[in-house]
Amino acid sequence: MYITPLVIGVTGHRDLVPTEIDVLREKITGLFDDLRRQFPNTPLLMMSALAEGADRLAAHAALDAGIELQAVLPMPIRFYRDDFETPESKAEFDDLCDKAEVLTLPVPFPEQRLDDALGGGREIAYANAGMFISAHCHILLALWDGINESGMGGTAQVIYFQHYDRLPGVADSVPRSSLFLSDNETDLVYHICCSRQQITKESDYDIGPLEARWFTTDPDNPSTAEMPPRYASVFDRTDDFNADVSHYLASNEEPTSEEFTPPETHTQEAAERIGRYFGISDVLANYYQARINLTLGTNYTLAMVAGLAFIIYAEMTDVRLLVVVFLVSLFATIILAGISERRQWHRKYLDYRVLAEGLRVQFYWAVAGVHGKGQSKFEHDNFLRQRDMELGWIRNVMRVAGTLSDSQASTDEREGLRFVIRHWIGDDEYSGQLDYYRTKATQRARDNRRSDRLTMMCLWSGILVAVILVIFLTQIGDKWLQALIVLMGVLPLVAGIAEAYTQRKADRELTKQYQFMALVFANARRRLDEASGDPERREVLRGLGDAALSEHAEWILIQRERQPESAGL
Numbered sequence: 001m002y003i004t005p006l007v008i009g010v011t012g013h014r015d016l017v018p019t020e021i022d023v024l025r026e027k028i029t030g031l032f033d034d035l036r037r038q039f040p041n042t043p044l045l046m047m048s049a050l051a052e053g054a055d056r057l058a059a060h061a062a063l064d065a066g067i068e069l070q071a072v073l074p075m076p077i078r079f080y081r082d083d084f085e086t087p088e089s090k091a092e093f094d095d096l097c098d099k100a101e102v103l104t105l106p107v108p109f110p111e112q113r114l115d116d117a118l119g120g121g122r123e124i125a126y127a128n129a130g131m132f133i134s135a136h137c138h139i140l141l142a143l144w145d146g147i148n149e150s151g152m153g154g155t156a157q158v159i160y161f162q163h164y165d166r167l168p169g170v171a172d173s174v175p176r177s178s179l180f181l182s183d184n185e186t187d188l189v190y191h192i193c194c195s196r197q198q199i200t201k202e203s204d205y206d207i208g209p210l211e212a213r214w215f216t217t218d219p220d221n222p223s224t225a226e227m228p229p230r231y232a233s234v235f236d237r238t239d240d241f242n243a244d245v246s247h248y249l250a251s252n253e254e255p256t257s258e259e260f261t262p263p264e265t266h267t268q269e270a271a272e273r274i275g276r277y278f279g280i281s282d283v284l285a286n287y288y289q290a291r292i293n294l295t296l297g298t299n300y301t302l303a304m305v306a307g308l309a310f311i312i313y314a315e316m317t318d319v320r321l322l323v324v325v326f327l328v329s330l331f332a333t334i335i336l337a338g339i340s341e342r343r344q345w346h347r348k349y350l351d352y353r354v355l356a357e358g359l360r361v362q363f364y365w366a367v368a369g370v371h372g373k374g375q376s377k378f379e380h381d382n383f384l385r386q387r388d389m390e391l392g393w394i395r396n397v398m399r400v401a402g403t404l405s406d407s408q409a410s411t412d413e414r415e416g417l418r419f420v421i422r423h424w425i426g427d428d429e430y431s432g433q434l435d436y437y438r439t440k441a442t443q444r445a446r447d448n449r450r451s452d453r454l455t456m457m458c459l460w461s462g463i464l465v466a467v468i469l470v471i472f473l474t475q476i477g478d479k480w481l482q483a484l485i486v487l488m489g490v491l492p493l494v495a496g497i498a499e500a501y502t503q504r505k506a507d508r509e510l511t512k513q514y515q516f517m518a519l520v521f522a523n524a525r526r527r528l529d530e531a532s533g534d535p536e537r538r539e540v541l542r543g544l545g546d547a548a549l550s551e552h553a554e555w556i557l558i559q560r561e562r563q564p565e566s567a568g569l
Contacts, residue, residue, distance in 0.1 A: 002245050002254075002280045004238055004397045005045035005068065006035060008190075009137030011130060011158040012054020012144060015197040020210060021057065024143060027192045027212050028061040031141065038227075039235050041242040045070055045400075047137050049129045050096050052089060054143035054155075054194075059096050069100035072407070074129035075107050075122070083122070103407040105132055127153030127167055134162045136403045138235070138396050140189045142215070145196050146203025163187045163217045185234045185392030189215040191223075230389055237351070237393035244348070245280055248287070255279035259423050262367045265416045270405035271366040274359055277401040281356035288349035295340045302329040302336075308490060350556050355394045357552045358383055360424075361545040362398055366405040368420040370538050370545070383549050391556075417534055420541060425525050434521040441514035448511055454494075462491030510558075513551060520547050 008031075016024065035044060046062035047070045048055045062069055073080050077097070084090045107125050130153050134140055140162045148156045153167075161167040165186075191214075193207045206223065207213050213223045216231075260275035262268050306329035309322045340346060365371075383395055426432025524544045531537045 002249065002276060003041075003043060003242050004277075004400050005043045006039060006139070006235060006238065007045045007047055007070075007137045007396075007400060007403075008035075008058075008062075008139045008141050009047040009133035010049075010055055010058040010141045010143070011133065011155050012058070012142060013155055013194065013196050014051055014053035015199075016053050016057065016143065017195040017197055020194055023210050024057060024192060024194055025061050027210070028058055028141065029065060031190055031212070032062070032065050032067065035139075038232065039239040041239045041246065042235065043068070047072055047133050048100075049074060049126075049133065050093055050100075052084065056092065056096065057143070058141060059100070063096075063099055069096070070403070071097055071100040071102045072129055072133055073102060073104045074125040076104055077102075079122075103404065105129055105407055123153055127157070129153075130158035131161055131167055132407065134158055135186075136399045136406065138185075138188070138399070142189050142191045143194050144191060145199065145201070146191070146193055146205045146207055147199070147201050148204050159189055159191075159215075162189055185231060185389055185396065187217045188227075188231050191215040233390050234392045234396065237390060238396055240344075240348075241284075241352075241393070241397070244284055248280070248284060252283075255283045257282075260363060262363075263415050263419045265367070267366050267369065267405065267408065267416055270402075270408060271363055271416075273404055274363040274366055274401045277397065278356055278359040278363055281352050281359060281397075285349060285352035285356050288345050288352060291345045292340070292349050295336055295345065298336060299333045302333045304494065305329045306333075347560075350559050351391070351394060354391075354552050354556045355397055358394060358398055358549060359401060361548050362402050362405075364420045364424045365541065365545055366402065367416040368538060368541050369416060370542050371406070383553065414534060417537060421528055421537070424541075425521055425528065425544070432521075434518065434525055437514050437518035437521055441511060441518050444511040444514055458491045458494045510555075513555060517548070517551055520544065520551075 032044060035042075044062070044065075044067045046058060046067050048059045048062075050056060050059060050071050050073070059069055059071075081090055081093060084093055105125070105128060107121065107128075140159065142155060142159055144155045144159065157167050190212065191205075191207065192212045193203055193209055195209065205215075213225060214227050214231075215223055216228060218228065221228075254276075257275070257279060260278055262271040262275065306326050309325040309329065312322055383398065421427075422432070424432055426434040521544070524540055527540045528537055531540060
């Protein structure tokens, strides 16, 4: 699976009014039709807990529309089926499970509590399922009467969690980063106002019966008839990614990598799914990087040609061909930069590279059994939150890629842990990412020194030529005088373009980042060797992943300001 679906999670009441069912189904189907029309390259996926009422209504509507169904069960199926009283309900549940990919969430307490009416185990399990669906869907479909009831894990609470990342009584103080107040893409709710049996209160919000509205935390306009543009832009980026994936796979074999072939452990299937997403993201990032490097090199070469043609024409000859060369060079840079900008090569290269590196961390964490902190926080939650919301599409892909891994119970994956240490960090200083960053830092530093020497050589040579002209101007013949004047102009031109090229590629900043990451991985290697046991090793890997994600976010901030363009001339 490489194509990233748009995931619709469902929450809603169990006691829907029978007379409203047909209209509710029509509203749900209408949502599917609108999303398919707006994002044609992106399939839909319905995520449902398959409880009676709204969950099953949405599940049936999805299956009828040819949409894949993913069932998120709040507890082992033998316990969950007991919640459905009639044989017909149990049979319907079994039939839906047969047609769905079933994910069974672990319960964070002994399973005996599920049979203990006083223990509150089932309510907590239901609340965890609501949080999981909210954390892994892109749109939360809410069949809700709009009344803010306070029942644990109820529809109103799940919507509150979708909006504010808190669920009273279960996730009151979930771990947060300092970015939790930043704008993000995770609060989108599609609210279809419905009735409930034996409840006649009016909605707490300005929405009429059986009316559908988009519901967000926007303080100025929280309820809208059309999807707010900022969320549509996120899904547009995902749709664009899917189009690139389909185009690439139509003419190429699926990418494979021994490094991302996990060992046969409990987490193998989940990690393989992440690895497949990494493979295609890495290939696409390299594809667009090649085009950006070509654009950048060509632009600065053409700038050199244009400058040289101008200087020769001005100082040595009036051959009109040089004017043509000058104009063609300038127009070629403008056209090439326009193609690059229109096709978004630079943006795609950066986005796909950062996505691949985020998936790299996600893959190794999955193999090693490193899970999110608490029942509601996952590695995608805070990645890239310090930039504009459009980068939220990267988190959306990570949500899909890691759904299976996030649903699994933490187990003792000792073989997976050894695999991660060997392939991610490296068995020694000559393997893994430790060797990669050290080698890259050394190569980049050497290339920067060469570039600096070339720049200074050209600059001082130009100065030397100028000094010679000042001292020996009257003694130099006209032929040599013109040549020296051209050389005096060309040498600083070469120095300036070389320096601009280095600045545009951000080579010096990248060298520092490679050096920093080499130090981080070296410290991780040392801490892993000194660790007292596997739990401590997993904490080291968690810290290493956090550092890597932060560094990738910093990298894209630097690189986004260096888009190749004709103005760089």
